[in-house]
Amino acid sequence: MAKYDYDLFVIGAGSGGVRAARLAAISGAKVLVAEEHRVGGTCVIRGCVPKKFMVYASEFAHHFETAKGYGWTVEGASFDWPAFIAEKDKEIARLSGIYVRNLQNAGAELVHGRARLVDAHTVEVEGRGSVTADKILIATGGRPWRPSELPGCELAITSEEAFHLPQLPKSIVIAGGGYIALEFAGIFAGLGVDTTLVHRGPNVLRGFDDDVRAHIAEEMERRGIKVLLGTQHTALEKTDTGILNRFTNVHHCESDVVMFALGRVPYTAGLGLENAGVKLADNGAVVVDAYSKTSVDNIWAVGDVTDRINLTPVAIREGQAFAETEFYGRPTTFDHEMVALAVFAQPPIGSVGLSEADARRQYGKVDVxxxxxxxxxxxxxxxxxxxxxxxxxxxxxxxxxxxxxVGPDAPEIIQMAAIAMKMGVTKAQWDSTCAVHPTLAEELVTLREKYVPQGLGQAA
Known part of the structure; x- marks a missing residue:
């Protein structure tokens, strides 16, 4: 008689959890997956996939303006927000269904309900009761953070509610300076919404290269987005005509909608991890080793809940590495170095490797x-x-x-650059590549003159 009900219990049916569950089930393991919301997780349901559809929709206004410069007459174009949302929801439902079928075809069981650890091998599942498992994988992702102490905080939405607004607002204030804030600022501005981005820091996209940060802020303003830096909300107040945004400086404004895009936090609250002795970081993230194992020998965690690199492809690779190690006898880790990323702002950004500042700290002398x-x-x-x-x-x-x-098709370009950089390409090897002309990407292989930042002189 089996010691446990299941070989593997997965909490969370997002990209990382589904990949791990599928591979484990295909190996012959008995697998149960619990998901309290919809299968597909943040990326498919309330993240990168629906957001990319919104980016596509919002870019057409810019394309129409460009078309006029090429001799096209574009008259009478209009946008139907409810129609778009309905089609978006249909596609999200289709993709979620594919995830469900893939789990079922692999032989994994799926239960809809919140799961909570009772101990290291026992999980209480809403609507199912207690089950036991030899191995447990936590893949619950993250959730938007709200400044609950801010007066009027409840008047604001987050990125999750932005996908389901009943109507397109005439004006919006977006608080935040990260990639989610920038992407939604581009989306709403592109759809004709009077858009203001408010960020407490001196520039947007903390952690990115400083030249990229300055450039994207300038280009966003060029597209009509008001970017307010060095300030933040002190209160939100409901008015007869909208929401009054009060800031730390004298600049106050009213908007139809306020959106907080102030970061995301690991979704570990209420999971009962303390009952099993799982160690958490100060921000609630599950602490794991290179093999995604927690402080408890039979419990692992992958994806955003670990707060390593919060990207869908990374969660997938972490989930796959876990399954390879534990169910196929092939010890595998995922290399978190040199991971390319994209920001689907307008214009978009592609980035891989170190910023100039980080490179100087790590290597000393660098050529730019x-x-x-x-x-x-x-x-x-x-x-x-x-x-x-x-x-x-x-x-x-x-x-x-x-x-x-930073520019058109930057995310597509950076994927190819990442391959070469992962292999350790040198500047001479890079330059030996013949340019494809005329393209934006050719500029990368024709850069010959070193750039000296203003004020550094020979020290650069």
Missing amino acids: YLARFRPMKYAFMHGEEKCLVKLVVDAASQKIVGCHV
């Missing part, structure tokens, strides 16, 4: 290559939009340790 230019598509119509491409090179080894692109 940077170019700003008007892309061919917009230069033709006398547009003012500019792209940025930047390479950061370790001066001693001449390996490229950072690549940053």
Whole structure:
């Protein structure tokens, strides 16, 4: 008789949990997955997938303006928010259904309900009761953070509610300076909403290369987004016509909607992890080792709940590495170095490796290559939009340790750059690649003159 009801119990049916559960079940393991919301997790249901659909929808206004410069007459174009939301919801339901079928076809069981650990091998499942498992995987992701102490906080929405607004607002204030804030600012501005971005820091996208941060803020303002830096909310007040935003400076404004995009926190509250002795970090993240194992020998965690690199592809790879190690006898870890990322702002950003500042701290002397230019598509119509491409090179080894692109198709470009950089490409090898002309990407392999930041002189 089996010692436990299941070989593996997975809490959370997002991308990382589903990948791990599927692979474990295919190996012949008896697997149960519990999901309290909808299968697909943050990415599919309330994150990158629906958000990318919104980005696509919002870009058409800019495309229409560009088309006029190329001789097209675009008259009478209008946007139907309810129609778009309905189609978006249909597609999300279809994708969630695919996740469900993939789990079932692999032989895993799925139960809808909140799960809570009773001890290291026992889980209480809403609507199911107690079950036991040899191994437990936590893959519950993260949730938006709200400043609950802020007066009027309850008047604001987060990114999760933004996907289901009954109507498109005429004006919105978005609080935050991270990638989610920038992406939604571009979305709403592109759809014709009077958009204001408010961030307490001196610039947006903390942790990114400083040239990228300055460039994207300038380009966002060029597209009509009001960017207020060095300030934050002190209160929200309901008015007869909307919401009054009070800030730490004298600049106050009213808007139809206020959205908080102030970061996300690991979703560990109420999981009963303390009952099993699972160690948590100060921010609630599950502490794990290189194999995603927690402080408890039979419990693992993958994805955003561990707060390592909070990206869907990373969660998938972590889930796969866990399954390879525990159910296929192939000890596998995921290398979190040199992971490419994209910000689907408008214009978009692609980045892999180190910022210039981080590279200087790590390597000492670095060579920097940077170019700003008007892309061919917009230069033709006398547009003012500019792209940025930047390479950061370790001066001693001449390996490229950072690549940053801001401009059309930057996320597509950075994927290919990441492959070469993961293999340790040098600047000479990079430059030996023949350019594809005329493209934006060719600028990356034609950068020859070193860039000296203003004020550094020979110290650069």
